[in-house]
Amino acid sequence: MKNLKIYCLLFFGMLCAPNITLAQDEPQNDVVTIDDGFQDLFYEAIQQRSIENYDKAIAALEKGKVIQPENAVIYFELGKNYLAQKKYNEAYENFEKVSKMDPKNRWAWVGMYDVCYAVRDYNKAIPIVEKLVTFKEDYKEDLTSLYMNTNQFDKALELINELNEKFGKSDKRELYKADIMKDAKYQSAEKFHLLEQIKKFPKEESNYISLIYMYSQSNQEEKALEIAQKLEKEIPTSDWAQVSLFKFHLNNNDGDNAVKAMNIVFPSKKIDSKIKHRMLNEFMIFAKNNPKYEPDLDKAISYFDNDKEVRVAKEIGKFYYSKSNFGKAIKYLNMHLISDQDDVETQLLLLQAYTENQQFNDLAKKADDLTQLFPTQPQFYYYAGLANNQLKNFKKAATILDSGLDFVIDDATLEINFNIQLGEAYSGLGDTNKKEKYFAKADELIKKQKK
Structure with missing residues (x-):
């Protein structure tokens, strides 16, 4: 708003106040040269306003108004002086008087608009700017802003x-x-x-x-x-057009062309991320049924590396995990963890996927590393102990599990599992007393849970 108006001084081309932005001169008017003292008073007012002596300018204009009360230019100049003094009511009254005396005087309407804008009376400004639009269509930009503000x-x-x-x-x-x-x-x-x-x-x-x-x-x-x-x-070269082509190719089981369309869409900054995520989900299901396209899925994931809203590799890993495809789940969960190793949720999901897939060497190494990174997280000790039991490293398992048990707080299920694995470790070591001790503790906790 207010981006349209630059005043030029009425009558003599001198510049008016700098807050107006429409680059167009005000109309030139001739001062009637009757020797009644009016001309001298008017020149005095112009001179005083030019040096910002607004009170003296107003005094001269008031005297001139007595001489020529029907001269609209007096009221217009009074409006400008009062506006410069931020006496908004007086300024508006004088500009309004000019508009009534001469409705086609655009600058009177501009002055009224200036006052409304200065006092932020946008509702009052709207009919004024609607009138200004009849003079100059550019004021529609101002009118849009006024409608928004109201x-x-x-x-x-x-x-x-x-x-x-x-x-x-x-x-x-x-x-x-x-x-x-x-x-x-x-x-x-x-x-x-x-x-x-x-x-x-x-x-x-x-x-x-x-x-x-x-x-x-x-x-x-x-x-x-x-x-x-x-x-x-209509526009076959459009990136957005590839969105529809991608769907069309998938429906026709045309993986090669679907990949081409996908690789145009994913790097495009024009396409909304929600649409890209939908496309990726559709391609993931397609690749699950067409394994030869898995390398293309891996490439597609790389486009989302900086996506903070959705961790794509993680979501794909969770998808495969839910389908009990633990090998692929492991692959994508590891892919996610390359850039976010502090994601404990994903680390635990990965350890369970190793367990389900009976990859106990990988489980032992990963869990042991995690106990170093997260020394107070008991779940990582549990998986490390479980893996070493499966690998018949019973002494190491017992040591790790004993250390981790101290960190188990208010988690009965995890405590039960720790005791079972400790019983397994001491069973493997031939320590019958400790084996029975830990198995008995596990049974006791199980019975408490059932109550």
Whole structure:
């Protein structure tokens, strides 16, 4: 707002106050040269205002008003002086008087707008700027901002779309529109508008992208795909078009071309991450049934290395874990841990995957390393003890388990498992007394849990 107005001094081309931004001279008016003292008073007022002696300027103008009370220029100059003094009521009254004396005097309306803007009375400013639009269409930008500031989003959206179509999009208007679109009640109207824009301008990619994004945000994936297909038909080179092509190739079991489309979409900064995640999930299921594409899946994951919202390798590892495909789960969980070794949840999932897959050498080494990194995490001692028992390293198992048991607090299930593994370790060492001791402790804890 307020980006349109630069005043030039009325009558003699001298510059007015610097807070106005519309680069256009005010109209030149001739002062009637009647020897009634008015001319001298007017010149005095102009001189005093130029050196910011506003009180003296106003005094001279008031004297001139007595001589020529119907001369609109007196009131206009009074308005400017009062505005400079931040006497907003007086300034507005004088500008308003000029507008009533001469409704076609644009600068009087500009002065009224300046006052409303200075006091942030945006509701009062709106009809004034609506009048200014009849003089100069550029004021529609100001009007858009006023509608936003007064929460008249329906009017703002209508004007934004009009200006976008006529003059092209601007960053400011797009920010306004994004704010409006947070309210679901405006989304239907905007979707309809975008569909109409696509019909009128089928080669304008941005309309397709905006609509695809809106459908995706509202989980209308089928409609998003439909618009992407229209885009692919009109603009085959579009990155967004590859979204629909990817789906088409997967449905036709054409993995090679699906990979090509995916490798265009994933590095593209134009495509929303939610759509990329959906595509990756679809390709992961495809690769599960078509193992030869697993290297392409690995490459796809690399595009998400810096994705802070979704840890892709971890999610794929968890997917394979849930399907009891522990070999692939291990692969992807390890891939995630390369960049996030402090993720305890994933470390534990990996240790359990090693256990399920009976990779006890790997389990023993990984768990032992983790006891060094996380010396107070009892779960890591448990897995290290379990692995060494399975490898018949009973003495080492007993030592590790004895150390870790001290860290078990308020976790009955873990305590039971520790005692069972300690019983196994001492059984392997031939120490019957300690074996029975730990097995008995485990039984006691199990009975307590059942109560």
